[in-house]
Amino acid sequence: MPMLVAVLIVSVLWLCPLMTEAGTTGQQPPEQRQTLTKDNVKLIQERLKAERVYAGPVDGELNAQTEAALRAYQEKQKLPVSGAADEATLKELQIELPSTPAGER
Numbered sequence: 001m002p003m004l005v006a007v008l009i010v011s012v013l014w015l016c017p018l019m020t021e022a023g024t025t026g027q028q029p030p031e032q033r034q035t036l037t038k039d040n041v042k043l044i045q046e047r048l049k050a051e052r053v054y055a056g057p058v059d060g061e062l063n064a065q066t067e068a069a070l071r072a073y074q075e076k077q078k079l080p081v082s083g084a085a086d087e088a089t090l091k092e093l094q095i096e097l098p099s100t101p102a103g104e105r
Contacts, residue, residue, distance in 0.1 A: 035097070035098070036062060036085060036097070037060075038060030038061075039060065040085075040095075040097055041060045041061065041062050041066065041085075042058050042059070042060040043095055044066070044070075044085055044090075044093065044095060045057075045058045045059070045060070045066060045069075046058055047093045047094070047095060048066070048069040048070065048073055048093070051073055051076070051093075053069045053072040053073045053076065054066065054069035056069070062085075067083035067084075068083070070082075070083050070084065070085060070089060071083040073089065073092075073093070074089055077089075077092050079092060
């Protein structure tokens with residue numbers, strides 16, 4: 001019996017790295033490829049303000065108020081509501097961000 005338990009434990013430990021790698025590709029989802037700098041967030045906040053869904057300061061902080069405005073805008077535009085500045089939302093806001101951070105190419 002102890003031998004069976006030991007074999008079972010070793011088998012599970014051996015398979016753990018395989019199970020964690022199975023669901024990953026090493027790439028970020030498309031909606032997270034953009035790097036949101038403070039200036040990018042300010043631009044998003046300005047556009048949300050123009051759409052009358054954001055009443056907060058244009059401070060470049062991606063906080064709860066900005067996320068709530070993103071949700072309201074997504075709902076208004078019949079986009080999937082996530083509160084994130086995803087690709088579809090940025091496209092609808094007519095904002096194009098670089099796909100890599102400045103300095104990385």
